[in-house]
Amino acid sequence: MTVTLQIFLIVSAALFCIGLLAALSRRHAIFILIGIEMMLAAANLNFIAFWRFSPEPHQPTGVMVAIFSIAIAAAEAAVGLALVIAVYRHYRTTNVDQFDQLKG
């Protein structure tokens, strides 16, 4: 078996869907954040795989995009976890089903 771009895309699609599963089906706010981080990591894997299998891998464009994406994902995680702590202080729970004050 030779490792082709297709297999990397399949692995990354599986990872994305597991992240989507975690983000959609869990009721705990931290799990939702974990799922979102996983989806972002799957996108990073795609960037690196496309860079590696491109006809000109000496141009490090995919690597640059992946580095910026990791930095933005880290900022997102910090703000998201701060939001979880702030909401927990207010409601004394992290179950997203109970954050329903804005419900019409």
Next chain:
Amino acid sequence: MNSAAFIVIGILTLAAALAAATLPKLMHAALSFAVTFLGIAAFFFLLGAEFVGLVQVFVYIGAVAVLIVFTILLTRRDIEKDRGFNWSGVVVAIAVFGGLIWAIFKTQSLSGVAPEMPVLTVKHIGEVLMSGYVWPLLCVGLLLTAALIGALILVMEERK
């Protein structure tokens, strides 16, 4: 490219990701999350992007996983309660996976073999980052500062 290493890393990463998504205990899920990101970093090493793999290990396992564990410990009071699992999310995720797999197999130009391993040194990355990508770099620095300040303001105690 080494296919045995690929299979081992792929199985380990996907199993850890599935564990992180489905384990009922939050702390176990956080540790599986760290293992998942280690697997993704191993994929980056396999693909020849060593710098990104190291950044991934430092940022995700060194910072984000630790942040998640801290948040779990700070919001500990209602961890042990049983939570519902929304099965419609499983249906949506499987449908999206099917769509993506269909699109991947439909595309003809994806089965090429990789060109020879490019030599990508940190020096080269630094030069490119400081020449062609200066403005994105500055914007990311600004974003990180704003995120830091925003996170601090969010968790600050409200004074009455």
